[in-house]
Amino acid sequence: MFEVIGERINTSRKFVQAAVAERNSDYIIDDVKKQQEAGADFIDVNAGARIGHETEDMKWLLDTIQPIATIPLTLDSPDPAVLEMAFKRVKTTPMINSISLEKERFNAMMPFLEGKECKVIALCMDDAGMPASSDDILGRAKNLVKELNRIGIPTASIYVDPLVQPISVESTKGIMVLNAIRAIKTEFPEVHITGGLSNISYGLPQRKIINRTFVSLMMAAGMDSAIIDPLDSKIMGAIRTADMLLGNDDYCMNYLKGVRSGAIES
Amino acid sequence: MFEVIGERINTSRKFVQAAVAERNSDYIIDDVKKQQEAGADFIDVNAGARIGHETEDMKWLLDTIQPIATIPLTLDSPDPAVLEMAFKRVKTTPMINSISLEKERFNAMMPFLEGKECKVIALCMDDAGMPASSDDILGRAKNLVKELNRIGIPTASIYVDPLVQPISVESTKGIMVLNAIRAIKTEFPEVHITGGLSNISYGLPQRKIINRTFVSLMMAAGMDSAIIDPLDSKIMGAIRTADMLLGNDDYCMNYLKGVRSGAIES
Numbered sequence: 001m002f003e004v005i006g007e008r009i010n011t012s013r014k015f016v017q018a019a020v021a022e023r024n025s026d027y028i029i030d031d032v033k034k035q036q037e038a039g040a041d042f043i044d045v046n047a048g049a050r051i052g053h054e055t056e057d058m059k060w061l062l063d064t065i066q067p068i069a070t071i072p073l074t075l076d077s078p079d080p081a082v083l084e085m086a087f088k089r090v091k092t093t094p095m096i097n098s099i100s101l102e103k104e105r106f107n108a109m110m111p112f113l114e115g116k117e118c119k120v121i122a123l124c125m126d127d128a129g130m131p132a133s134s135d136d137i138l139g140r141a142k143n144l145v146k147e148l149n150r151i152g153i154p155t156a157s158i159y160v161d162p163l164v165q166p167i168s169v170e171s172t173k174g175i176m177v178l179n180a181i182r183a184i185k186t187e188f189p190e191v192h193i194t195g196g197l198s199n200i201s202y203g204l205p206q207r208k209i210i211n212r213t214f215v216s217l218m219m220a221a222g223m224d225s226a227i228i229d230p231l232d233s234k235i236m237g238a239i240r241t242a243d244m245l246l247g248n249d250d251y252c253m254n255y256l257k258g259v260r261s262g263a264i265e266s
Numbered sequence: 267m268f269e270v271i272g273e274r275i276n277t278s279r280k281f282v283q284a285a286v287a288e289r290n291s292d293y294i295i296d297d298v299k300k301q302q303e304a305g306a307d308f309i310d311v312n313a314g315a316r317i318g319h320e321t322e323d324m325k326w327l328l329d330t331i332q333p334i335a336t337i338p339l340t341l342d343s344p345d346p347a348v349l350e351m352a353f354k355r356v357k358t359t360p361m362i363n364s365i366s367l368e369k370e371r372f373n374a375m376m377p378f379l380e381g382k383e384c385k386v387i388a389l390c391m392d393d394a395g396m397p398a399s400s401d402d403i404l405g406r407a408k409n410l411v412k413e414l415n416r417i418g419i420p421t422a423s424i425y426v427d428p429l430v431q432p433i434s435v436e437s438t439k440g441i442m443v444l445n446a447i448r449a450i451k452t453e454f455p456e457v458h459i460t461g462g463l464s465n466i467s468y469g470l471p472q473r474k475i476i477n478r479t480f481v482s483l484m485m486a487a488g489m490d491s492a493i494i495d496p497l498d499s500k501i502m503g504a505i506r507t508a509d510m511l512l513g514n515d516d517y518c519m520n521y522l523k524g525v526r527s528g529a530i531e532s
Contacts (some may be wrong), residue, residue, distance in 0.1 A: 007429035046322060167510060168518055174511035178486065200511070204518060205525045208532035213482050213507040220444065221484045234532075241479040242432060246467070252434060257422075258472045266474035 002243050003225040004236070005074055005095070005194065006040035009065070011049035011057060020057050021050065025064045032065050038230035038263070042095055043069060045086075046076035062089045074121075075137075078105060080112035087116065088215055095119040098161065098228075099148070101126035101140055106147075114151040121159045121194060122148065130163055137162045137180035138187065143189055155188050158224055161195040167210070168203035174214065178221045185222035193218075194225035205251040208234060217244035268509050269491040270502070271361070271460065272298075272306035273338055275331070277315035277323060280369060287325050287415075288314065298331050304496040304529070308361055309335060311352075312342035324348055328355045340347035346378035353382065362383040363493075364427070365414070367392035367406055372460045382419040387425045387460060396429055403428045403446035404453065411454055421454050424462065425491055427461040433476070434469035440480065444487045459484075460491035463501075474500060482508035484527075503530040 008031055011017045019027035023033065032043055047057035054077065065073065075086045076097040083096060098121035099109040113120060122144040124137050131137040141160045148158055162180050163172045181193050199215045201207035206246065212235050215226060219242045229237055237258065242256045256263040274297055285293035293409045295307035298309055309331065313323035320343065331339065333353065341352045342363040349362060364387035365375040379386060390397050390406040397403040407426045428446045431439045443459045447459050466480045478501050481492060485508045494501055501505055503524065524530040 118492040206532045217486050220486050247438050247441040266472045
């Protein structure tokens, strides 16, 4: 089954930032409930945008969301101290967003993750920057899996993000990621592949059709999770449809459910 | 480059049948021009629906279309006598639609095709019916390529149709065709893969999103042609977008052209 990580609770989004600043819990609760109803499998919580307030904002968000959450949370911060506090407050095994191979981030995250029971998003980013080829992405994924296995995180708990780059920059950027996903899944059948989608369409018009088409291509290559807005019914419809076409929807049950609820339209 | 075979000139379509019955050449000319403007690479011409009139209807259609056609025609009939007449009337190397492994059709088509310079659609159908597995599709494709090569049709002129079947019947019907396409392209890198799409969604609601999503999955597997309605801007948009994402559109030129002409919408 494809897993949707709902990206909406992020203080870089204007209305969320205002709700957090005003401690408007109704707004947050309503948004989380909507994401859950739309089929999210995780709720990402990011409180990084109000500089100097991340710890208290994250704390308040978790205390607000925890009582009504029916699905696990994705704790989204580069700061291990914030994550340590957050980890203690959640009641279900969380997902951590994220570790990368950038030295500073890597060195800060590894001691935090060691011995913890959690899922973790592993970005194929290092100090040289974005990956330059399919092989480069695969090499970084191998490093991340090896290091995380070493500190006790099993491969099946790792969500590799191959880092989608804009196709407007170079026409091979799509196929590069698709080939990398296939190679990573061949090397590690148990690993998950996740990521945001919208970078692919950066700089081009009519971005949504690009994002929607690309998610189905990534799913065909082996991507089984994405960080998206679950209230974007067009992208959710594309995901459910592709999931069905790839053989993951017996008797088309999820597809038909999506159509009946109005979430899938032609 | 992906090739679009425009399916509209078919007497099984109500308005086309009426236009043919009334010898309304304006209607036919207008429709063909629209298909060409929308980016069709071939115009399929099928005059089979008015029983007893196929030869004269095909003749009239070709005489009507030929003067304004800027692209080759796909001559669509199961009758070699009709095809023989049609073949002599066209001015550009045509595509023949179609041969299959069904004995009667196979035996009728082989003498017609022998020694002719043409492209040919080869259906993975035999007297046992529709194929039952990816291996079955691959086996039929191998037979078709071998037999067509033997009578002088080069692999690069063959358009294999793996025969898309409804996913409502069995949840593996999508992945079966995707795996078969990949296997056929591995065996014969030069062969083309084509076909209709709409069978995939037979029996399900909101069929267009299924057809659209499936065409991009088939393109990722190696399909490089389809028999569709070029005036269906949503499916044409999906094809142009997938083509770009698969690395076949330098500088996103075709995609941007499609957006500017209004043919691609989010």
